[in-house]
Amino acid sequence: MRCGFVALIGAPNAGKSTLLNQMVGAKLSIVSPKAQTTRMRILGIVMHQQSQILLVDTPGIFKPKRRLDELMVSNAWTGAVDSDITLFILDAHNGLNEEINLIIQKLKETSRRIWLVLNKIDKIIPQKLLPLADQVNSLLSIERSFMVSAKKGNGVNDLMEALAKEVPEGPWLYPDDDLTNLPDRLLAAELVREQIFMKTHEEIPYAITVETESFKEKSDHSIRVDLVIYVSKPNHKAIIIGHQGQKIRMIGERARKELSHLLERPCHVFLTVKERKNWDSENNRLKAIGLDLS
Numbered sequence: 001m002r003c004g005f006v007a008l009i010g011a012p013n014a015g016k017s018t019l020l021n022q023m024v025g026a027k028l029s030i031v032s033p034k035a036q037t038t039r040m041r042i043l044g045i046v047m048h049q050q051s052q053i054l055l056v057d058t059p060g061i062f063k064p065k066r067r068l069d070e071l072m073v074s075n076a077w078t079g080a081v082d083s084d085i086t087l088f089i090l091d092a093h094n095g096l097n098e099e100i101n102l103i104i105q106k107l108k109e110t111s112r113r114i115w116l117v118l119n120k121i122d123k124i125i126p127q128k129l130l131p132l133a134d135q136v137n138s139l140l141s142i143e144r145s146f147m148v149s150a151k152k153g154n155g156v157n158d159l160m161e162a163l164a165k166e167v168p169e170g171p172w173l174y175p176d177d178d179l180t181n182l183p184d185r186l187l188a189a190e191l192v193r194e195q196i197f198m199k200t201h202e203e204i205p206y207a208i209t210v211e212t213e214s215f216k217e218k219s220d221h222s223i224r225v226d227l228v229i230y231v232s233k234p235n236h237k238a239i240i241i242g243h244q245g246q247k248i249r250m251i252g253e254r255a256r257k258e259l260s261h262l263l264e265r266p267c268h269v270f271l272t273v274k275e276r277k278n279w280d281s282e283n284n285r286l287k288a289i290g291l292d293l294s
Contacts, residue, residue, distance in 0.1 A: 002051040004167025005082060009058055009107070010089035011099050015119040019089060019150035020044045020057040023160055026262060028180045028187070029057045043181045045174050051164035052172040056083060084168055085113045087159075088140070092147070093123040095132055104140050113166075116145040117159065122152055184263065185212035188225045191258045192271065195251040196229070196240065204239055207232045209279055211288045222266035225259070230276040230285065237273050248273065 008016040017029035024044040044055040088107060090100065107114060116136055118129060133145045144162065148155035174181065182190075189210040196208060214226040229248075231237045241248045248271055256269040279285045 004084035007083035048164040092118040185215040
């Protein structure tokens with residue numbers, strides 16, 4: 001038996017969450033085309049052969065501008081330090097840039113094993129992949145390199161095979177049928193936030209947070225979930241609600257379908273929007289979205 005933690009580290013929109021979902025086989029980490037979607041560390045539990053691979057999806061690493069950003073980046077680096085193996089996820093299509101070089105410099109300071117994962121290989125001509133891998137290997141001590149398309153699944157099984165053989169020997173830390181340690185109430189809030197990312201534009205998704213106020217099982221075994229969407233500006237509240245409430249109904253309906261599928265039972269989602277200026281500086285709000293403040 002083997003069991004170990006594997007951190008997914010990289011720039012925003014490198015495809016870390018897509019890779020975690022692909023390896024776990026379920027949507028645990030929300031995904032959107034927008035950068036900086038993931039705000040907290042999310043654990044995905046993968047059973048492969050006799051190995052339990054504990055995948056830690058982390059927020060994308062970027063230059064922070066506010067306290068929320070600083071905590072997101074800090075939580076990402078903590079995930080790398082605590083892991084047995086760090087997967088450095090690099091968008092092969094975008095290649096190296098200043099942002100990536102800063103991450104490489106920071107990774108040099110860790111003593112953990114680092115594997116390079118070139119993602120989105122379906123968006124680049126194959127002849128460019130090996131030179132890019134060589135370039136990264138010249139800058140950072142890389143133990144192994146993999147080329148994958150997290151979205152399409154290409155190369156992902158080879159990566160899982162390698163991880164299953166390389167995580168440390170030891171007992172499993174979770175039951176073999178668990179997919180995550182993420183509480184259902186936090187998962188519900190994340191699914192609502194994902195729909196806000198998909199249905200709104202510009203700064204709106206980054207200026208809101210979602211909290212689950214109530215998560216109750218009804219007598220028919222369905223789940224009732226009451227959630228609050230906190231916005232920082234009055235006009236954001238109007239945008240989230242939409243004309244005659246159309247947008248918030250759509251957000252709730254799509255989140256309900258996702259949650260019902262994931263929990264394998266009917267779910268009823270009820271949303272409220274409240275204005276709360278500077279919520280992203282409040283410890284209680286930051287703790288509620290799963291960030292470690294220590």
